[in-house]
Amino acid sequence: MTEQGGAARTDERLLREGVIRRLVRRPELGAIGGAVLIWVFFAIIAGDRGFLSLRGTANYLGVSAELGILAIFVSLLMIGGEFDLSIGSIIGACGMIIAILPVEFGLNIWIAIAAAFGFALVIGALNGILVVRTGLPSFIITLASLFVVRGLTIGLTRVITGRTQVGGITDVAGYDTAQAFFASSLQIVDPASARAVTANFSVSILWCIVLMVLGTWLLRRTRAGNWIFGVGGDKNAARNMGVPVRRMKILLFMGTAAAACLVATIQVLSVGSADVLRGTGREFYAIIATVIGGTLLTGGYGSVIGPVFGALIVGMVQQGIVYTGIDSDWFQVFLGTMLVAAVMVNNYMRRLASEAKKKES
Numbered sequence: 001m002t003e004q005g006g007a008a009r010t011d012e013r014l015l016r017e018g019v020i021r022r023l024v025r026r027p028e029l030g031a032i033g034g035a036v037l038i039w040v041f042f043a044i045i046a047g048d049r050g051f052l053s054l055r056g057t058a059n060y061l062g063v064s065a066e067l068g069i070l071a072i073f074v075s076l077l078m079i080g081g082e083f084d085l086s087i088g089s090i091i092g093a094c095g096m097i098i099a100i101l102p103v104e105f106g107l108n109i110w111i112a113i114a115a116a117f118g119f120a121l122v123i124g125a126l127n128g129i130l131v132v133r134t135g136l137p138s139f140i141i142t143l144a145s146l147f148v149v150r151g152l153t154i155g156l157t158r159v160i161t162g163r164t165q166v167g168g169i170t171d172v173a174g175y176d177t178a179q180a181f182f183a184s185s186l187q188i189v190d191p192a193s194a195r196a197v198t199a200n201f202s203v204s205i206l207w208c209i210v211l212m213v214l215g216t217w218l219l220r221r222t223r224a225g226n227w228i229f230g231v232g233g234d235k236n237a238a239r240n241m242g243v244p245v246r247r248m249k250i251l252l253f254m255g256t257a258a259a260a261c262l263v264a265t266i267q268v269l270s271v272g273s274a275d276v277l278r279g280t281g282r283e284f285y286a287i288i289a290t291v292i293g294g295t296l297l298t299g300g301y302g303s304v305i306g307p308v309f310g311a312l313i314v315g316m317v318q319q320g321i322v323y324t325g326i327d328s329d330w331f332q333v334f335l336g337t338m339l340v341a342a343v344m345v346n347n348y349m350r351r352l353a354s355e356a357k358k359k360e361s
Contacts, residue, residue, distance in 0.1 A: 027294030028306030030345045034292065035309045035316070042320035051323045054190040054199035061201065064308075064315025065208040066263050070286040071293065071307035072208070072215045073259035077252040078290055079219070081232035081299030082138040084253060086127060086145035087260040087286065090120055091279025093153040094264035099274035100160055102172035109174040113182075117261050123149060124257030128250030138253075146283070154276045167273040175269070182262075183269035204266050208308060211259075215304035228252070232299030288335055289314050292342040313338070 042051045050056045070087060077084055094116040101112035127145055131138045157164055169175060185200040219225035230238035231248050239245045260279070268274050291297065292313055293306025317334050321327075 027296075027301060027303045027346070028309060029294070030342065031293040031306040031309035031313065035312050038313050038316050038320070042316060042323070046320055046323035049323045049325075051320055053197075054188055055197055056319065056323060058188075058199040058201045060312075060315045060319040061205050062315075063318055064312040065202060065204040066266060067282070067285055067289055067314055068208040068308040068311035069204070069211060069263055070256075070259050070282060071289040071311045072211050072304045073252075073256045074286045075290045075293065075295045075302050075304050075307040076215060076219070076228060077256050078287075078295050078297070079232045079299060079302045080228045080249060080252045081235065082131065082249060082252065083142060083287070084124075084127065084256040085139065085142040085283045086123065086149060087256050088279040088281060088283040089146045089149040089153065090123055090257050090260035091264040091267070091282055092276050093123075093149050094120055094261040095268045095274040095278050096153055096157050096166065096276060098265060098268045099166040099169055100157065102174075103166055103168050104160055106173075109169070109172050109178050113178060113265055116264065117258060120257040120261035121254050124254035125250055127257070128253035131253070132246040132249050150276075157276050164276045165273060169268060169274070170272040178265075179269045183266050202266075202270070207262070207266070208311075212304055212308050219304060224248070229300055232301075234300070285314060285335070286311075288339050288342075291346070292338055294342075294346055296346060297343070310342075 045051075051060075074084065074087070097116040097119055098109065098112045101107045101115060102109045123145065127138070127142055130136070130141045134141070154164060157166070182203070184203045186203075187198045187200055190197050190199055219228065227238065227243045227248050230241065230243050231245050235245050260282075263282075264279065267278060289310035290302070290307040292310030293303070293308065294310075295302030295307060314335070318328075318331055321331055321334075
């Protein structure tokens with residue numbers, strides 16, 4: 001009887017956990033459900049005003065993709081226990097580098113793009129080094145970087161060009177190939193339109209999907225992913241286990257800076273111009289999308305799938321408000337409300353996951 005009872009207990013422990021329990025543990029569950037609800041809401045309210053059209057879909061997917069690219073890397077950094085408030089200013093600075101070097105100095109735009117990525121990586125590395133060497137909160141370090149980089153961008157751009165906007169990028173050497181790689185679009189004729197209206201699906205959507213897949217693989221399938229969770233959960237314990245905490249943090253800051261540069265490249269090549277103030281506030285939008293996606297502000301928990309759906313929610317609301325005819329000023333009210341609601345839902349889901357683990361043990 002003892003052997004049978006022991007076998008029964010062993011078999012019970014080996015049983016697969018239920019689907020619902022596994023879903024509760026997924027940090028992106030709330031964002032996926034929220035995205036479905038938001039889509040249904042605007043499909044009902046503004047479906048006949050263009051939201052459900054191919055053009056409407058292309059609009060909110062394009063907006064969401066650029067924010068999603070930022071949110072993926074911001075999520076990795078936040079899982080590692082840090083913040084980066086400088087990415088908005090890096091977008092503006094990298095955009096001006098990509099514009100000024102070809103337009104004012106005649107360089108091939110590919111050289112300008114390489115220079116912009118180099119600049120971004122240096123800023124990201126400096127942010128990371130200052131955080132790990134000084135012990136100051138990353139909030140303070142990157143807030144300072146935001147103002148320093150923004151100020152330098154405005155000041156140097158005025159000195160070089162005499163203005164704060166630079167155009168004429170479409171005429172520089174290498175633009176066509178760079179635009180095709182970073183910012184091309186797929187045109188699809190909307191069959192529901194009587195006037196054969198085309199919808200332009202930006203390649204940024206593909207960039208976002210590819211980076212989401214790579215980020216998920218990094219977090220879930222590699223040693224570096226375990227290190228990121230460990231650094232954000234308990235850096236002292238991670239260090240005692242041999243995790244290179246300082247190196248990981250620096251690399252994560254470099255990742256957010258590179259993501260900002262990629263978004264700047266997409267924007268400049270899409271519109272053919274650059275503005276020193278482009279990217280303003282994007283750091284906060286990226287953090288909001290990341291939190292909506294289930295990443296904890298305290299670090300050590302999250303995913304990259306959730307923040308992409310968080311960005312999708314932000315994009316759908318931003319464009320959906322336009323289709324409904326509601327004043328766009330209400331968009332910021334939604335962002336603030338969603339941020340608080342997301343934190344409350346994330347805490348609740350986290351508590352359910354913890355209770356489930358206790359029952360198993």
